[in-house]
Amino acid sequence: MNEDKKKQIPLRLSPKLYEDLAAWAESDFRSVNGQIEFLLTECVKEHKKSGRYVPKFKENDENESPEG
Numbered sequence: 001m002n003e004d005k006k007k008q009i010p011l012r013l014s015p016k017l018y019e020d021l022a023a024w025a026e027s028d029f030r031s032v033n034g035q036i037e038f039l040l041t042e043c044v045k046e047h048k049k050s051g052r053y054v055p056k057f058k059e060n061d062e063n064e065s066p067e068g
Contacts, residue, residue, distance in 0.1 A: 011036070
């Protein structure tokens with residue numbers, strides 16, 4: 001895909017998920033769109049590397065869910 005012309009897609013999110021993403025994006029100094037693109041890019045990289053779509057949690061994080 002040409003990096004100069006990004007694909008636009010409609011995306012529906014729950015209000016709670018949007019609020020959480022917006023807060024996370026703000027703390028990372030990104031737009032919500034930029035945060036979603038960053039997270040998806042990281043997820044795809046991990047999948048290509050290990051076949052997983054979420055990173056494996058460390059032992060001390062085992063009680064945490066992927067949602068945080």
